[in-house]
Amino acid sequence: MIEMVPVGGVIGILGGGQLGRMLSVAASRLGLRCHIYDPSPNPPAGQVADIVTTAAWDDAAALRAFAESVDVITYEFENIPTAALDILEALRPVRPGRQALAVSQDRLTEKDFLRDLGLVTAPYRDVPDEAALQAALSEIGAPAILKTRRLGYDGKGQARIMAPEQGAEAFADMAGQDAILEGFVEFSCEISVIAARGVSGEVACYDPGENIHEDGILRRTTLPASVTPMQQMDAVLLAGKILNALEYVGVMGVELFVTKRGLVVNEIAPRVHNSGHWTQAGCAVDQFEQHIRAVAGWPLGNGARHADVVMENLIGADMARVPELAREADVQLHLYGKGEARAGRKMGHVNRIMRG
Amino acid sequence: MIEMVPVGGVIGILGGGQLGRMLSVAASRLGLRCHIYDPSPNPPAGQVADIVTTAAWDDAAALRAFAESVDVITYEFENIPTAALDILEALRPVRPGRQALAVSQDRLTEKDFLRDLGLVTAPYRDVPDEAALQAALSEIGAPAILKTRRLGYDGKGQARIMAPEQGAEAFADMAGQDAILEGFVEFSCEISVIAARGVSGEVACYDPGENIHEDGILRRTTLPASVTPMQQMDAVLLAGKILNALEYVGVMGVELFVTKRGLVVNEIAPRVHNSGHWTQAGCAVDQFEQHIRAVAGWPLGNGARHADVVMENLIGADMARVPELAREADVQLHLYGKGEARAGRKMGHVNRIMRG
Numbered sequence: 001m002i003e004m005v006p007v008g009g010v011i012g013i014l015g016g017g018q019l020g021r022m023l024s025v026a027a028s029r030l031g032l033r034c035h036i037y038d039p040s041p042n043p044p045a046g047q048v049a050d051i052v053t054t055a056a057w058d059d060a061a062a063l064r065a066f067a068e069s070v071d072v073i074t075y076e077f078e079n080i081p082t083a084a085l086d087i088l089e090a091l092r093p094v095r096p097g098r099q100a101l102a103v104s105q106d107r108l109t110e111k112d113f114l115r116d117l118g119l120v121t122a123p124y125r126d127v128p129d130e131a132a133l134q135a136a137l138s139e140i141g142a143p144a145i146l147k148t149r150r151l152g153y154d155g156k157g158q159a160r161i162m163a164p165e166q167g168a169e170a171f172a173d174m175a176g177q178d179a180i181l182e183g184f185v186e187f188s189c190e191i192s193v194i195a196a197r198g199v200s201g202e203v204a205c206y207d208p209g210e211n212i213h214e215d216g217i218l219r220r221t222t223l224p225a226s227v228t229p230m231q232q233m234d235a236v237l238l239a240g241k242i243l244n245a246l247e248y249v250g251v252m253g254v255e256l257f258v259t260k261r262g263l264v265v266n267e268i269a270p271r272v273h274n275s276g277h278w279t280q281a282g283c284a285v286d287q288f289e290q291h292i293r294a295v296a297g298w299p300l301g302n303g304a305r306h307a308d309v310v311m312e313n314l315i316g317a318d319m320a321r322v323p324e325l326a327r328e329a330d331v332q333l334h335l336y337g338k339g340e341a342r343a344g345r346k347m348g349h350v351n352r353i354m355r356g
Numbered sequence: 357m358i359e360m361v362p363v364g365g366v367i368g369i370l371g372g373g374q375l376g377r378m379l380s381v382a383a384s385r386l387g388l389r390c391h392i393y394d395p396s397p398n399p400p401a402g403q404v405a406d407i408v409t410t411a412a413w414d415d416a417a418a419l420r421a422f423a424e425s426v427d428v429i430t431y432e433f434e435n436i437p438t439a440a441l442d443i444l445e446a447l448r449p450v451r452p453g454r455q456a457l458a459v460s461q462d463r464l465t466e467k468d469f470l471r472d473l474g475l476v477t478a479p480y481r482d483v484p485d486e487a488a489l490q491a492a493l494s495e496i497g498a499p500a501i502l503k504t505r506r507l508g509y510d511g512k513g514q515a516r517i518m519a520p521e522q523g524a525e526a527f528a529d530m531a532g533q534d535a536i537l538e539g540f541v542e543f544s545c546e547i548s549v550i551a552a553r554g555v556s557g558e559v560a561c562y563d564p565g566e567n568i569h570e571d572g573i574l575r576r577t578t579l580p581a582s583v584t585p586m587q588q589m590d591a592v593l594l595a596g597k598i599l600n601a602l603e604y605v606g607v608m609g610v611e612l613f614v615t616k617r618g619l620v621v622n623e624i625a626p627r628v629h630n631s632g633h634w635t636q637a638g639c640a641v642d643q644f645e646q647h648i649r650a651v652a653g654w655p656l657g658n659g660a661r662h663a664d665v666v667m668e669n670l671i672g673a674d675m676a677r678v679p680e681l682a683r684e685a686d687v688q689l690h691l692y693g694k695g696e697a698r699a700g701r702k703m704g705h706v707n708r709i710m711r712g
Contacts, residue, residue, distance in 0.1 A: 007678060007691055025381050028404045030682075031691025031704065047406040048384045281640065284688055284709055293682070302685040306709070307662065322363060326386075326649070329658040332640050335363055335387025348387065353640055353662070 005296035007031035012070030016043025019076035026288035067091035123183035187257035194276035195239035251291035281351035361652035363387035368426030372399025375432035382644035423447035479539035543613035550632035551595035607647035637707035
């Protein structure tokens with residue numbers, strides 16, 4: 001017997017950025033309210049949420065009051081401190097659960113988990129020290145990429161190593177943070193599958209989108225992706241396998257490389273994902289509502305795609321294009337209500353519906 | 357030179373019901389914030405708005421503070437007291453403007469305005485007293501319908517008169533409120549056109565939807581309506597004529613009867629309209645975003661319809677159907693976050709996307 005958060009109930013969301021904002025809007029469509037917890041004042045999600053708590057991740061009293069005011073807790077980013085989770089979990093369900101967070105908070109754990117599931121990842125080695133890095137470089141070869149095990153995103157905390165001689169400097173740049181070395185993967189394209197699993201165990205996947213990155217940041221996602229029906233089905237089955245193994249509840253973003261020898265898992269994110277924003281224009285139920293449905297114990301919605309869509313991120317100075325984009329037919333604007341359009345900052349996105 | 361409310365700007369919305377709620381969500385997509393003004397505490401729109409003021413319509417200080425905190429003011433219902441408008445208008449643009457409100461706040465003014473534009477309405481007569489009612493009944497004939505000139509909605513403030521003998525009682529029921537008598541119109545169906553006009557004068561119309569009412573409340577709107585291409589074009593031209601004549605800014609709902617002798621205007625509403633909710637599922641830019649774009653001085657968006665949709669209101673006890681509706685494919689749920697599901701209360705709606 002699965003308990004649905006009733007209409008009028010409250011979803012607690014850790015993190016009040018653009019993902020929290022769009023989750024909050026989606027929850028409102030289901031008659032649910034949102035309570036945002038974020039250490040920064042005036043988070044973008046606060047503009048469309050019922051309640052906002054501004055408090056630090058180590059403020060135990062604030063965390064407890066937050067948990068007690070909500071029916072279920074979810075998050076918009078995976079790097080929630082463990083101590084905060086301990087407090088929250090004791091009071092309310094946190095979805096997706098601890099295992100998904102443990103796996104995705106640490107690149108090494110994630111890669112080990114995927115390998116143990118029988119999935120293919122880039123070659124990788126744990127590099128606790130410089131000697132291990134040199135050994136890893138001789139096994140995997142250069143070029144390779146040194147990544148912190150924790151807390152990296154949008155290309156931050158990463159260093160490309162083009163030749164073994166650059167190892168020492170790259171290792172020093174990690175400043176003592178645990179790191180892994182990843183080999184490069186030759187791929188024809190990168191796709192991502194946005195998958196959802198409900199409390200009852202049902203799994204639903206959106207069509208894979210094809211991603212283009214620039215400067216380590218997602219630039220564009222195109223639907224449909226240029227993959228064969230077989231590759232598409234492989235991608236969907238693989239995503240289902242990951243969600244199932246984690247007894248996952250919620251939406252997950254699974255980034256995959258399409259290679260000559262099959263699909264290689266690049267990364268998983270236990271949350272709604274930038275490469276799933278296209279669902280707002282292409283599906284009856286978008287990834288944000290799907291996530292809210294899942295964590296609230298509601299049945300999953302219909303993610304069948306009814307349109308071809310190109311999602312493009314608006315980053316920093318792209319905001320100058322808004323007046324022109326607002327004029328374009330078949331463009332859905334989504335702006336995040338952020339103050340300053342700093343370089344590299346995700347300010348919004350557009351979903352362009354492609355006809356004929 | 358038209359001034360656009362900039363990203364980060366604030367839209368003031370008078371009224372915090374479901375229309376204000378969906379307007380607020382739409383504004384958030386454009387990076388705009390909303391400030392809701394409503395006399396009732398905890399209005400549904402407050403759950404997704406940046407700021408909420410709970411104050412009476414005659415609280416001059418609260419109205420002034422509200423106006424000063426926003427860039428432009430709009431509303432979700434047309435019966436804003438005139439004195440409140442005087443205060444607000446002195447400080448910020450109110451859109452749609454005063455003429456649209458004057459016309460739609462009074463059934464007699466509305467009918468006169470439409471007639472003067474050369475449009476056809478139901479036969480009507482001003483009935484300042486009972487003698488006038490009897491004279492009107494003998495001219496228009498029975499059955500007819502006696503309506504208060506002001507403040508009626510969803511079938512309230514109306515009395516059907518089946519025979520002249522019922523005139524006295526019906527008139528007494530109006531309890532001294534100004535009233536008009538309207539004749540019945542024989543029609544094959546009722547349609548409504550949701551039309552928008554921007555600050556620059558551009559006009560855009562959504563496809564007409566076909567409405568079914570039950571107990572005086574809209575039950576269902578179906579797209580496409582069962583009208584000929586010529587009737588559809590007539591409807592669109594007629595709506596454009598109304599908006600243009602009023603130098604209207606915003607979205608308007610125009611209800612029309614389809615009759616053997618052409619289109620008859622039933623009613624206009626200077627706001628987003630229940631019969632336009634289908635646009636959330638059928639168009640790239642829905643009526644709520646279109647309204648925000650218009651009042652914020654942004655270019656109008658693309659309202660071309662890309663799907664067949666049936667919108668159905670969830671009224672009172674219909675809320676018991678939510679778990680089942682949440683399971684249905686191709687159903688978009690929109691719940692309003694209202695507490696008590698009283699009989700006759702609009703609690704939400706579903707947009708059902710019709711395939712094949």
